Amino acid sequence: MEGLHTRDGLLEKRSSGLLQLWKKKRCVLTEDGLRLHKCRSAGSDAQTAAFGSKAKELRFERMATVDCVEYKRGLVYFTVVMAPGKEIDFRCPQEGTSWNAEIALALVRYKNLQAVQTGKNRHLSSSSSHIGDGEEL
Template identity: 75%
Template sequence: MSLPLKVTRDGQLEKRSSGLLQLWKKKRCVLTDDGVRLHNCKGRGGGEGPGSAWSSKAKELRFERMANVDCVEYKRGLVYFTVVMETGKEIDFRCPQEGTAWNAEIALALVRYKNLQAVQTGRNRHLSKAHLGSTGEDEEL
């Protein structure tokens, strides 16, 4: 049984398609503690109002496979940014400039995730050294 994920932010942004035309497509973006879920918009409403709905199927970008959030540019009221995966794949996004930008939210969540992983690795290393037992050098006879 999986635990429900804590949603940090839920909203809309646009993702550039990887096809030949590289069109911008509206996505519902759900930021959680372990990654970003992107839901497609079904219908012609662009995700808003009647005649449109968000699909239940989502593409998941997990922080464990993410390298960084890169390439921020501001043009005509929009923020353009790139999520770089550890494989080197780059995924382009854009969102409105007003309010808190998605790039900052995703970057901060990624840093938080990587820091927690580093702390956990350090704890595990410390515990494994402690459990290996002492060498007997500091024990009294």
């Protein structure tokens, strides 16, 4: 089930330029990460906002954490910290389910699945080295 779609909607991302403007992005949260599409229109929701086919992908494997949650004037501000230390700022409306919580939970789920898989692989490789030593599997 690679890339299963779990949430879709609008977020605002702070640009990295000198002015650091907030730009609307159509975001798709999957099991593997967050895809950010540029919005081409001023639509107020994900269904009416057209989006480009080219998406920037923030993969969970390179994500460290979601933090810096602040509530101001009906908006939730949060930061996605990538593994090399790059920080990406977002904001979304406070009402409804918060994107920061959705992304954080999906990241934890991803990291837990990776840890379980790593543990299984270690167990399999250590038990396969004992095959033929009279032990039952």
